[in-house]
Amino acid sequence: MTLSDVKPGGECCIVEIHIGDMTGQRLLDMGFIPGAKIKVIRNAPLVDPVDLLIKGYHVSIRHSEAKFVEVTPL
């Protein structure tokens, strides 16, 4: 599953980032690396942004970015 599918309150762990270039780099810069744990705060289908907690801080990303983040539920 991808981060885009995780419901609010759901916790997951990053398996892989399936995008490179600018978007991939931006995600890496913000701490999106395999093994990192994420808690989803706000996520409504088709409504941006997706709000989440990663490594103790808040990050907002778009669905178009979140769908490249492969995760596994915790």
Next chain:
Amino acid sequence: MKKEPGKIVIAVAGQPNSGKSTIFNMLTGARQHVANYPGVTVEKKTGFYRYKGDTVELVDLPGTYSLTSYTQEERIARDFLLHEKPAAIVNIVDASNLERNLYLTFQLGEMGIPLVIALNMMDVAKSRGFKIDTEELARQLKASVVPTVGNRGKGKKELEEAIAATYRNTATVPFHLDYGEALEISLNSLEKRLKENPGLSESYSLRWMAIKLMENDSEAKKILEKKGK
């Protein structure tokens, strides 16, 4: 008569909201000058202070999460470091977000410019119960680490001392992150080939060039095309 000591240029770099401007203001007071970087509307703030006969000029770089070629702010920060060659970088690190902030620290260190780490927001880190082993951090990063609370002026004297010690030390050891055998073999052979280019090794850290080329970085490729032949 004693020679008038030259101006020493120091860059202030860090992630957005880490307290760069606060530390910049703490060190320079009112002696500031605002202009734009050439050709863009991004503000360039410079200021200076005197320390034991030295004139230290600080440049407040745009806040960036990393130093790629993807955004204008990152290119500006990186070009400044590459081409103006400051004597040292004061890297403002948010101690309450240490892990994420260190990512930029690694990239700064890899450029081969000596680093001074201002471990800022120490009050926030403490209130969250974080205990940071600053000596171990300094040892691993091969840089001085100075705890600061910028908005209360804490750590000013220690930071000034660490900055001076860094630009006066001509034998600083460059920071080196080990990427593991698989990547190091390629990085080393790439670096060796870059070394055959005198024009390149004069102006750039070859280790940095090798890493950026491996990342397929557009600016690094441009530099290679220009200087490479």
